[in-house]
């Protein structure tokens with residue numbers, strides 16, 4: 001595991017290959033932090049003195065749906081006013097250059113999409129904040145159909161509508177899970193980048209390790225140590241908006 005001369009290492013690794021890459025990128029809240037979107041944990045992870053990690057739960061919604069809706073409304077507003085940063089843009093560039101590419105993001109914002117990454121190249125494994133869905137039935141729709149001043153209810157069954165995101169303790173969406181599994185089953189990756197996530201969930205670590213199983217590079221971009229760090233072949237202990245453009249430029253220019 002090395003922390004220095006990242007671009008030199010990447011250049012050497014890429015020069016040894018005669019093909020472009022099969023790539024998996026996994027992102028978390030840290031990638032959107034430099035666009036002004038607060039992360040979930042640490043100092044940033046509080047709203048009106050409530051911990052974000054506690055608000056993003058079925059229990060919090062059951063106890064006080066209005067409070068949870070307010071939190072999501074503010075987050076939505078903040079996301080709408082934010083712009084993709086150089087990290088999002090670098091990932092979109094990598095996708096354009098790779099032979100095969102998949103982004104798995106835990107972020108429910110639309111900043112990867114607005115940076116130019118097609119929906120087909122991305123799995124939002126924790127859902128999408130701009131979608132709402134019924135608590136009880138399968139009904140879902142675009143958020144802009146909801147009215148801010150009332151707690152929205154399902155037009156079909158009258159149960160409360162809720163944000164179309166995955167809360168703590170909830171199952172991952174089956175169809176999105178299948179897209180990740182299919183990508184991993186089709187072959188190992190030459191390059192795996194895990195950026196801006198605490199990697200608290202076992203499936204994040206598992207996907208990163210499975211993807212890099214045949215000797216692929218596993219690069220972590222995170223100012224802090226995480227459970228992924230011990231497996232990384234390279235570490236970039238820097239903000240994503242600084243490290244990702246450099247990593248992508250080094251990879252792209254030497255893989256041709």
Ligand code: APR
Pocket residue numbers: 027028029030031033034039040041042045052053056106107126166195196197198199200221222223224226238239240241
């Ligand atoms: N660049 C890169 N990484 C950063 C930056 C930055 N500028 N700023 C912070 N980080 C790192 C932090 O060190 C931390 O490891 O990003 C991570 C953010 O952690 P979390 O807030 O826990 O976000 P994430 O890992 O995406 O959370 C996973 O948990 O709350 C749920 O569903 C929610 O999708 C979220 C999931």
